Each structure stands twice: as C-alpha cells, then as structure tokens.
Amino acid sequence: MRKIYYEFIESLRIAAAQIRANKMxxxxxxxxxxxxxxxxxxxxxxxxxxxxxxxxxxSGFGDDVLYITKWPWRDVDDWWSYRNRPRLRIEHAQRINEWISAHPEDPLKLAVPVASANSTVIRGDYRVTGIYTLGTVSDYARIVRTDMKEGRFFNEVESRGGRNVVVIGFDVADALFPNGSPVGQTLRIRSQQYTVIGVAERQGSFLGLFSFDSMVLMPINAFRRNFWIGNNVEIRVQVDQSRMDDAREELRGLMRRIRQLPPEAKDNFDINEQKVIREQLDPMMRSITLAGLFITGLSLFVGAIGIANITFVSVKERTKEIGTRKALGARRGTILMQFLIEAVSISVIGGIIGLTIAWSVCKAIAIMFPAFPPVFSLTLLFIGFGLSLAVGVLSGFIPALGASKLDPVVALRYE
Structure with missing residues (x-):
C-alpha cells in the first residue's frame, strides 16, 4: 500500500513537471x-x-386550488361541443360554499367566483392598455399567495355592496402613479371612477407570457356594472391538498348536481388544476434539456479528443524515457498511472477554470437580467468537476495503456 502511495505522489510530481515544461x-x-x-x-x-x-x-395558480371552467386547459378536437356548453354563473360558487358549510369534513374548503376582461386603465394623462381586470369577492384574498405592498384588499361589505374600489398590480401602480402612492387616488376604467385601496407586491409573470403585476381587481358586483360577464366566469375552489383526488371527485359530483345533469350525460364543465399545465410543460422541458445537453456535450467530446491526442504525442516524445524506466524495473501499472494522472490533471485544471468562468458568467447574467437569473447550484458544481475528471480518465486511459505495454528494448531503440 505504501508503495502505491509513493508511486502516486511521484506520478503527480512528474505530471506537474510536464505541465510546467509545456505550459502553452x-x-x-x-x-x-x-x-x-x-x-x-x-x-x-x-x-x-x-x-x-x-x-x-x-405557484401563482396555487397547489391547492381547483379551477372550474367552461373550457379545459388543453387542446380540444370537438371545439363546437365545448363552445355550446352553458356558461358558469357566479351563483354556482354560492351553492358550493353552502355545501361546504353543511359538510365541514369534506376536502372542499372555499369557492370563489372570478370574472375577467381586458381593459384600459386611465389616470389623468397616464394610460395603460391590455390590463387583465378581475371581478371577484373578498374571499379571493384567502386563496391567493399575494402580499400587499401597501393598502389592503377590499372587505366583505365593499364586495357585497359593489363599491367602486380596486386593488392594482405592481406594474399598474408604477405606470399610473410614478411619483407617489396610489392608495386613496382615483382612476378610470371605461366610464367608471374607482378608488385605489391597495397595491399588490410584485409577483412576476407566467413564463414571460402573462404578467401577474398587470392586473386590477375589483368587487364582482362593481365588475358587473361595467363589463359583460358572459362566458368569462370561472370558479376557484380551495381544497385540502392532501386529499386532492377526493376533492376533485367531490367537486365534480357537486357540480353535476348543481347543473342537474342526468347520470348518462357528459360533464358540461371542466375541472382544471396546476397539474394540467405541468403535464403539458414537462415533455417540452425534457426535450429542451436533452437537446441542450447533447449539443453542449459535443464541445466536451472535442475536448476529450484533444487530451487523448496530446497524451499520445507525449507518449511518443517520451518513449525512450519509458524504456529506461521499465528497464530499471518500473511496473506497467506505474507507467499507466503516470500518463493517466497527467491526462487527468490537465482535464481537472481545465474543469476548474471552466467552472470558475461559468460561475462568473452566471453572476453577471443575474445582475444584468434579474427577472430571469440562471441557477448555479452545488449539484452542477459537482457534475462539472465529475465530468472533467471522467473526460481525463476516458481520454487518457488508452494512450496510457499503450505506454505501459511498450517493450523496453523497442522503446530504448526508438528514435
């Protein structure tokens, strides 16, 4: 064991000497x-x-929320059958809440109606367009994970009375009130004036396609006065997350009873959840991951070829040295270890430099693009180091094996 240790230390010393002698x-x-x-x-x-x-x-959709909608959150073939479904009504949420009150042990916890429309919001000379405007009830604040930057959410009295009050998203507040607090100020949506009572904390966007910060929320009865609700109603139901499957079936049966569907009739509504979106995104994420790693892995393969090539050159250059060492009693394993450690040393040094560069680039990107920072994890650090070690071993093994098999007589005569 001690002999192997000394051979290993000697191989490291020889590898370091060779790297210093051939720096470039x-x-x-x-x-x-x-x-x-x-x-x-x-x-x-x-x-x-x-x-x-x-x-x-x-996370903006909520892990513990089911969405009752007219349309499913997926592509459909029989478009007309979904188009002809009866629309959801605000009263459906009231019926669900009545059931929840009568059955407190059920996995259903709270139902909230939500109506939506796009609108233009105006305040004096300031104007923002395409703002996602929601009409809902005061209980909406209980099922969303949104903190208030300032002000408050509308209460039950304001909700039932349909007061003209709004809670605005972070970007809306920034665009309409750049120089002061929006709370207590008024803005106009269509023909109605609304008083701002709260500003939501920044929430970000959904995959860069839809911003949760470009929203306005108002009591649903105030929404009714200014917008045609039509087919733009959904019901969000908070459930016991540990009993999600039971909750889904319970909600399905309850909605069928509310809509008085006979047993043989198909559902004329859909129950959606975060999982539906995830199931559609996961295959795309896997494809991106495989394609990206395959393309970038090619550059690592080229690096492995370079190390193997230079190790072959090093063996050729030092053939006489190998012959001399073997003639003096060096074992094949010692020669193999020497050249393998040299190849691995070059690869590991390259890996450390590469990881340092990658970490620096990630930090720079995070500073320049704070909305979408790359995630440099400890796992990636170990993977990068492991890959550089593996490249050194795999690319250096064959040349090192060839060096260890050289006949000392032939090696000494090599010119």
Whole structure:
C-alpha cells in the first residue's frame, strides 16, 4: 500500500513537471475541456433557471386550488361541443360554499367566483392598455399567495355592496402613479371612477407570457356594472391538498348536481388544476434539456479528443524515457498511472477554470437580467468537476495503456 502511495505522489510530481515544461501546449489542450465545461454548466444553469421560473409561475395558480371552467386547459378536437356548453354563473360558487358549510369534513374548503376582461386603465394623462381586470369577492384574498405592498384588499361589505374600489398590480401602480402612492387616488376604467385601496407586491409573470403585476381587481358586483360577464366566469375552489383526488371527485359530483345533469350525460364543465399545465410543460422541458445537453456535450467530446491526442504525442516524445524506466524495473501499472494522472490533471485544471468562468458568467447574467437569473447550484458544481475528471480518465486511459505495454528494448531503440 505504501508503495502505491509513493508511486502516486511521484506520478503527480512528474505530471506537474510536464505541465510546467509545456505550459502553452497544456493550456491549449485544456482549452477544449474549459469550453466544454463552460458550455455544459451554462446550459445546466439555464435549464435550472427555466425550471425555477416555471415553478414560480405555476405557484401563482396555487397547489391547492381547483379551477372550474367552461373550457379545459388543453387542446380540444370537438371545439363546437365545448363552445355550446352553458356558461358558469357566479351563483354556482354560492351553492358550493353552502355545501361546504353543511359538510365541514369534506376536502372542499372555499369557492370563489372570478370574472375577467381586458381593459384600459386611465389616470389623468397616464394610460395603460391590455390590463387583465378581475371581478371577484373578498374571499379571493384567502386563496391567493399575494402580499400587499401597501393598502389592503377590499372587505366583505365593499364586495357585497359593489363599491367602486380596486386593488392594482405592481406594474399598474408604477405606470399610473410614478411619483407617489396610489392608495386613496382615483382612476378610470371605461366610464367608471374607482378608488385605489391597495397595491399588490410584485409577483412576476407566467413564463414571460402573462404578467401577474398587470392586473386590477375589483368587487364582482362593481365588475358587473361595467363589463359583460358572459362566458368569462370561472370558479376557484380551495381544497385540502392532501386529499386532492377526493376533492376533485367531490367537486365534480357537486357540480353535476348543481347543473342537474342526468347520470348518462357528459360533464358540461371542466375541472382544471396546476397539474394540467405541468403535464403539458414537462415533455417540452425534457426535450429542451436533452437537446441542450447533447449539443453542449459535443464541445466536451472535442475536448476529450484533444487530451487523448496530446497524451499520445507525449507518449511518443517520451518513449525512450519509458524504456529506461521499465528497464530499471518500473511496473506497467506505474507507467499507466503516470500518463493517466497527467491526462487527468490537465482535464481537472481545465474543469476548474471552466467552472470558475461559468460561475462568473452566471453572476453577471443575474445582475444584468434579474427577472430571469440562471441557477448555479452545488449539484452542477459537482457534475462539472465529475465530468472533467471522467473526460481525463476516458481520454487518457488508452494512450496510457499503450505506454505501459511498450517493450523496453523497442522503446530504448526508438528514435
């Protein structure tokens, strides 16, 4: 055991001496690994960043909320059958809440009606368009994960009375009230004046397609006065997350009773949840991950070829040295270890430099683009180091094995 230890230390010393003696060649050899590790690591951080963004976006839908809608959250073939479904009504939420009050042990907890429309919001000379405007009830604040930056959410009295009060998103507040607090100020939506009573904290966007900060919420009875509700009503039901399957079936049966559907009739509504979106996004995420890692892995493969090539060159250059050492009694394993450690050393140095560069780039991107920072995790650090170690072993093994098998007589005569 001690002999192997000394041979290992001696191989490290020889590898360090060779790298110092051929600095430029070693650097150019390691460059392929550096580029490969940077590419793979940056792709990994980008994928982690996308995953984190997706999770953050999905959290806006709530893990414990079921959505009763007219249309399913998926592509449909028989468009007309969904088009002809009867629309949902605000009263359906009241019926569900009555059931919940009578059956407190059920997995259903709270039903909230939500009506939506796009509108233009005006305050003096300031105007923002395409704002997602929601009409809902005061209980909406209980099922969403939104803190208030300032002010408050509308209460039950304001909700039932249909007061002209609104809670606005962070971006709406920033655009309409750049120089002061919006709370207590008025704005106009269509023909109605509304008093701002609260501003929501910044929530971000859903995959960059829809911003939760470009929203206005008002009591649903106030919404009715200014907008045609039509088919734009959904019912959000908070449930016991640990009993999600039971809650879904309970809600389905309850909605069928509310709509008086006979046993043989199909559902004329859909119950959606966060999982539906995730199931559609997961295959796309897997495809992006596989394609990205395959493309960036090619650069690491090129780096491995470079190390193997330079190790072959090193063996050729030092053939006489190998012959001399073997003639003096060096074992095949010792020669194999020497050249393998040299290849691994170059690869690991390249991997460390690559990881350092990748970390610096990630920090720079996070500063320049705070809305979508890449996620540089400890796992990626270990993966990057492991890959550089594996590249060194795999690319250096065959040349090192060839060196260990050289006949000492032939090696000494090599010119």
């Amino acid at each position: 060649r070693s650097l150019l050899t390691a460059l392929g690994v550096i580029i490969g590790i940077v590419s793979v690591t940056l792709m990994g951080t980008a994928i982690n960043g996308i995953g984190a963004k997706v999770e953050s976006s999905l």
